[in-house]
Amino acid sequence: MLLTIDQASSDELDDVLGILDEAAAWLRDQDIHQWPARFTGAGDWRTSRIEHYVSSGQTWLVRAGGVPIATFSLTDTADPDYAEGWPDGPDAALYIFRMAVRRSWAGHDLGAKVLDWASARALATGRTWLRLDCHRHNRRLQLYYEHRGFVRVATLVKTICDNGEPYTRGSGALYQRPAGAVHLPDLEATVTDRYDPTGEAAVWERAAQLVANMALDTGPEDRWNVALSQASRALENEARAVRQGTGGMYYRVITGEDYTPQS
Numbered sequence: 001m002l003l004t005i006d007q008a009s010s011d012e013l014d015d016v017l018g019i020l021d022e023a024a025a026w027l028r029d030q031d032i033h034q035w036p037a038r039f040t041g042a043g044d045w046r047t048s049r050i051e052h053y054v055s056s057g058q059t060w061l062v063r064a065g066g067v068p069i070a071t072f073s074l075t076d077t078a079d080p081d082y083a084e085g086w087p088d089g090p091d092a093a094l095y096i097f098r099m100a101v102r103r104s105w106a107g108h109d110l111g112a113k114v115l116d117w118a119s120a121r122a123l124a125t126g127r128t129w130l131r132l133d134c135h136r137h138n139r140r141l142q143l144y145y146e147h148r149g150f151v152r153v154a155t156l157v158k159t160i161c162d163n164g165e166p167y168t169r170g171s172g173a174l175y176q177r178p179a180g181a182v183h184l185p186d187l188e189a190t191v192t193d194r195y196d197p198t199g200e201a202a203v204w205e206r207a208a209q210l211v212a213n214m215a216l217d218t219g220p221e222d223r224w225n226v227a228l229s230q231a232s233r234a235l236e237n238e239a240r241a242v243r244q245g246t247g248g249m250y251y252r253v254i255t256g257e258d259y260t261p262q263s
Contacts, residue, residue, distance in 0.1 A: 001064055001065070003062055003063065003064055003069075003110075003113070004062070005060055005061070005062050005063075005114070005117055006060065006061065006063070007057050007059070007060055007061075007128070007236050008054050008060060008071065009054075010054060010259060012029045012054070012068070013050075013051065013054050013059060013213045014040075015071075016054060016059055016061065016068075016071045017039050017040045017047075017050070018040070018159065019068065019069075019070065019071045019100050019101075020035075020039045020071065020098060020100050021038050021039055021040050022102060022103060023035070023100035023101070023103075023108075024038060025038070026103055028132065029229050030229075031078070032138060032140075032231065033170075033173075034135040034137075034138055034141075034170050036038055038059070042049070048262040050073070050097070050098070053073040053075065053097070056072050056082045056194060057167065058074060058075045059072070059073045059103045060072055060074060060245055061072075061187065062101075062110060062114065063098060064105070067157050068102075068109070069101065069102045069105045070099070070100065070101040070105065070111075070114065071098070071099070071102075071111050072096055072097065072098060072099035072100070072114055072118070073096070073097040073098055074094055074095070074096050074097075074121065075094065075095050075097070075212050076091075076093075076094055076095070077090075077095065078090035078131070079097070079133055079171075080168060081093065081156075081158040081160060081172075082133050082156050082171075082172060082174060084156075085154040085155075085156045085172075085174050085249065086131065086153070086154070086174065086176075087153050087154070088128070092127060092128040092129055093122065093127050093128060093129035093130060093131040094118060094121060094122040094125065094127050094129075094130055094131070094140065095131050095132065096114075096115070096130065096131070096132050097128075097132070099111055099114055099115075099164055103152045103174065103212070105171065106212060107210065107212075111144070111148075112148055112183045115130070115148055115183065116182045118130055118175065119178075119179055119180055119181055120180060120182075122177040122179035122180070123180035128178070128179055129176040129177070129178060129179055130176065130177055130178075130179055130181075131174070131175065131176040132150070132174075132175050132176075133143065133171045133172060133173065133174050133175070133189045134171065134173040134174075134175055135171050135173065136155060136157070136170060136171065136172050136173045137170060138170075138216075139172070147173075148177075148183045149177040149181055149183060150175040150176060150177045151175065151176060151177065152173060152174065152175050153174050153175070154174040154177055155172055155173050155174065156172040157169075157172055158172060180248070199229070200239075200241075200242050201238075201240075201242035204235050204236070204238040204239035204242065205235075205236065205239045207235045208232045208233075208235035208236045208239065211228055211232040211235060212228065212229070212232040213229050214228055215216050
């Protein structure tokens with residue numbers, strides 16, 4: 001199927017917020033609290049920024065058959081809270097924010113295609129980097145970007161004023177990859193995953209995706225969707241157990257010891 005990417009118009013703000021709301025609900029269901037429970041009607045600094053990006057032509061919609069299935073914002077201005085953290089200054093890049101995909105399209109790695117499109121656009125506009133700031137505590141999301149060529153260059157912790165109250169932002173893990181770089185999964189598939197040498201974790205993860213994709217458009221409280229979410233989470237836990245086994249990605253953090261493979 002042919003996908004198109006074009007700017008969201010001001011009267012498509014509800015489409016953008018709807019996709020973000022769906023993604024936010026899924027994150028909450030996974031016990032990931034990096035986004036608010038809902039963007040629509042929140043009336044906070046996040047929605048103000050989203051409205052600005054849409055009205056200024058910096059938010060985009062991915063469409064399949066004319067129907068919006070994903071959204072993201074792409075701008076030449078760094079998030080002001082993190083502008084100081086970029087190693088060669090904030091002006092050498094395009095910045096991608098709030099990328100979200102409809103759950104019915106999960107498992108197709110649309111995110112990688114969006115990142116490649118944004119990377120090509122960064123190069124075409126004379127930038128050196130495509131950049132993003134990622135949640136500091138969401139290691140799963142960090143790995144997603146790292147597996148697609150992004151390198152972490154800094155970590156900042158910022159406290160801002162949110163409706164008159166101090167609020168410490170969860171984001172602040174700063175990542176970049178060269179403008180024009182693309183993700184080639186077929187080549188990466190030939191490289192052994194050091195934390196999943198037998199491919200067992202990948203099987204569990206794929207199964208979790210397939211189960212999650214069976215969710216109906218009846219909301220997260222639907223009994224069927226609740227059961228699917230629990231099953232998907234159980235499968236993801238199996239994958240995590242494989243990757244966190246002896247010598248796994250968190251072995252030293254958990255045990256305090258370096259791991260030396262047996263000869």
